[in-house]
Structures are given as C-alpha cells and as structure tokens.
Amino acid sequence: MEDSRSNSAVTAAIYAPIGEKALVSRIRQRLEDAIATGVLAPGDRLPGETALASRFRVSLVTVREALQHLRATNLLYTKQGRGGGSFVAVDSRHASALLEQRIAALSRAEITDLATYYRTIADGVLRTISAMGLEENLCAVRETFIRADPTDGAAARSVQGGLDLRLAGESQSVRLVHEQIRIQNDFGALLWIGLDDAELRDSIFALNRTMLDEMISGHTDAAITARGEAVTISLRWLLSRRNDAQRHERENNR
C-alpha cells in the first residue's frame, strides 16, 4: 500500500540497510586507501582494536572483521606479545598497485562528484570564516603551512589534509568540521594523489599560499578561486592516472 503523501524514494532511503556489512567495508576501504596512498606507511602500527572500535564508533566485532580482511589480503600483519599489534605490511610498490586498482574502479562521474562536494565544503568554510570576520586567525594557519616542507606525496597529503581540516576548524562550525572530516576520509587521499609529483606539489602549495593570503587580505572570492584551481589541477591528475590504470588493466587482461 502506497502512502501518497510521502516521496517513495525518500522513504526508501530511510529504510536502507544499515547493517554491519556496510560498516566493515567502509572501514576496510578507509584503511586500504590510507595504505594505498602512503598515509599509513609500511611498518606503521595501527591503534589497538579497542581503540579503533572507540574511534570509529563501531563494535569490536566489526573492527575485527575489517582487520581480518586486511590481513587476508596481505595489507596488514600482526605481532603478538609486547610491542605487538597490527602493522602495515605493504611495501611502496604494492601500495602503488593497490592505488591503481582503487582509482581504476571509480567511474569518472563518481570522481567528479566527489571533487564537486569537496570544493563545496571548502568554499563554504572560506565564506563562513569571512562572514564571521575571522580572517586574522588565518595568519597562524599560514605560518604553520609555510613552515611545512614535505619531500614526498604522502607527507604532502598530510600537510594538505591538515590545512583543510584546520581551515574548517577556523569557521567555528562543528557541522562543517564533521563534513570536512567525512569527505576527507572518503576522498581526500585520492583527490590529492597529484602531490606525488614534485612540480604539481609546488603549484598546488603555491595556490594554497595564495588562498591564505587572499583570505587574510579580505578577498574571499579570490581565495575561493585559488582553492578551486588547486582542486582542478589535482582532479585532472587523478583522472589521467585513472586512464593509465584502466589501460594497464586492459593490457593485463589480454
């Protein structure tokens, strides 16, 4: 029996499965992405199971299942006893291969959509900082950013992620911060893949500096433009990596 007052698509969404299965694969994906992009480096130790369950806000069973998958696919290994725990197993070549697979699996539309959302939140953050009159606070953010001197993609992604998160924080909006954290977890590591390339790293970081300078001078529109350019450059790189990855797959399957 249909309820004609409600939109059936909206109602269906309410009853979409929440199941533990979905949580397990989201946790797997997040950890896999982190390993594939070097955010979690070979030999890094993960927090303990209880700590993970607490931080992800899921049950211990869910965490254990996710970690089990990662061990089964040789992304993690465990050590017992003192100094034990789960450690990242992959070496950088394996990580690159993982990354290619991950990128190849995404459709062009998915990637562009994620980038659109990322930009929307970034723009919202900048406009909110400006509306609140808090541009001066960005001087300290700029100081921290300028001092950072990452020498590889993984380190650069950490700096970029830190900057984006810190900016969200400066907006004084809890909601925006949570949205930034969410999109960063879902897509941040992939979006900023381009930071592996030294030249691209220089361009993107220069645009970040421009964004901060323009914000501090009160030119929000110019800041948003700079941020947009950085995202576009990185997006192009991601899409071309994806084309390469798909071509490799086709060649390997011959």
Next chain:
Amino acid sequence: MTHKGTNVRTIAETPEMTRLFDVIIAWHAQVPETIERISSVAIAAISADSRTLEAQMEKVVFDILNSTSKFAGAGIVSVHPTVLARSRSLLWWVTQRENGHVDPLPLDADLTELGTYQAGLEDIEWYRVPAATGRPHMTGPFVDYMCTDQFAFTFTVPLEISGEFYGVAGIDMTVRSLEEQIESLLEDLSPDAILLSNTDLVAISLDPQFATGSRLKSEQLEAYDLTLVPGTLLSIAAPR
C-alpha cells in the same frame, strides 16, 4: 586593554550593570587561583625532575574538575625538551558529565580527528600568546573541537621556571556556563546587549545578527557604549 574605535563611552553605572558585573566576576573568580594551583604542581614536579609529572597532574586536575561544574577541562601543555623526555606534550583532561557523574578524560591530540593534523601546538593562540607576552591570556570564545564541541573560553598562563618558559597551564570554561547566568541580566540592560571578549569578539549576543565567535569591526563598534568588566578581558556593549 583598549577598545577599538573612537569616542569610547562607558555605559552608565546602574544597579543592572552592577548585578551583571557581580555575576560575571563571580563566574570568573575561580580562574586565576585554580590555574595557580595547577601551575605550582606542574612547576614543582618539573623542577624536581620528577617522573611522576603525569600522575601528579592527573591527580590535581581530577580534583579540580570534580570540585565544580564550571570547568570543562584543565591541564598543562608543554613542548619543552625536559618535559617531552618524560611525558606527552598535552597533559589536559576534559569533563564528561554523564548521569551527574564527572569523568575526566585524557585529551590525546591523536584521538581527536582535528588533533591528528596539528602541526604544532605552538601556533595555537592559547599557547602562543602567553609564550610571547609572559602574561595570562583568555582565548575565545572558539569552538573547542578537542574538548567539548561547544564554544569555550580557554584561560592560560605561562609556566616559568627560573625565568625560562616551559609551557602553559590552563582551564576551559564553556560559554554556555556563563550564558545561562547572564542572559536575562543582559536583557535588563538592553535588548541588544552584547558580551565581548578581548574587545571585539562576540561571546554572547542578544542581537541575533551577531553570532558567538564572530569578530566585530571598528565601524560596527562605533554604535556601542562599552564597559570593561573589572579584572577580566570581557566587556559589555550596549547600543547607543
């Protein structure tokens, strides 16, 4: 502390104003002595080359957080090599009030998603300013993602041993803890009264067009009479 803008006129001293002052001063009163207590324990422990710095801090902070509902968090922060050799840099605990029972939680910068990316505690205002000025500072209100996800003030003082800067000691108080007490008193003064922090940051505004945490420009402040609340870095603003 001087107010921005020209022709700063203070609000006439009325019984309403006096009441407001009293409540704010009372709210603020425990801050210096409480931080002093935290400082002395910290300084004593660090100077004695004590390996029990963390344990001692935990003890005094637990006691403080359990003794009153006003404080949302307290502790010390230090990136001095002597301290880092024996302890974490962030020895701060926050209250988790559940079922009327206070449960201090250690603040681990790694455990808060924002903290994961902190490039340096030294850049943060509540650390940076006392380090530079050698004087107590009130930061905020700002949303304290590491602590309560609410707007809070963080009061910090420099920790000094033999003239050398070691870090800061401080406490957090939510804006809400003050709001509940003074909202109606502000209204008695003016339906559009604003409580300002550090001359231009909105702490509590009866006028809905100004959000807590936003900063007023000089031109906007021109329209207000301002009075400093004695002994604090808070001012009351009423439209002229």
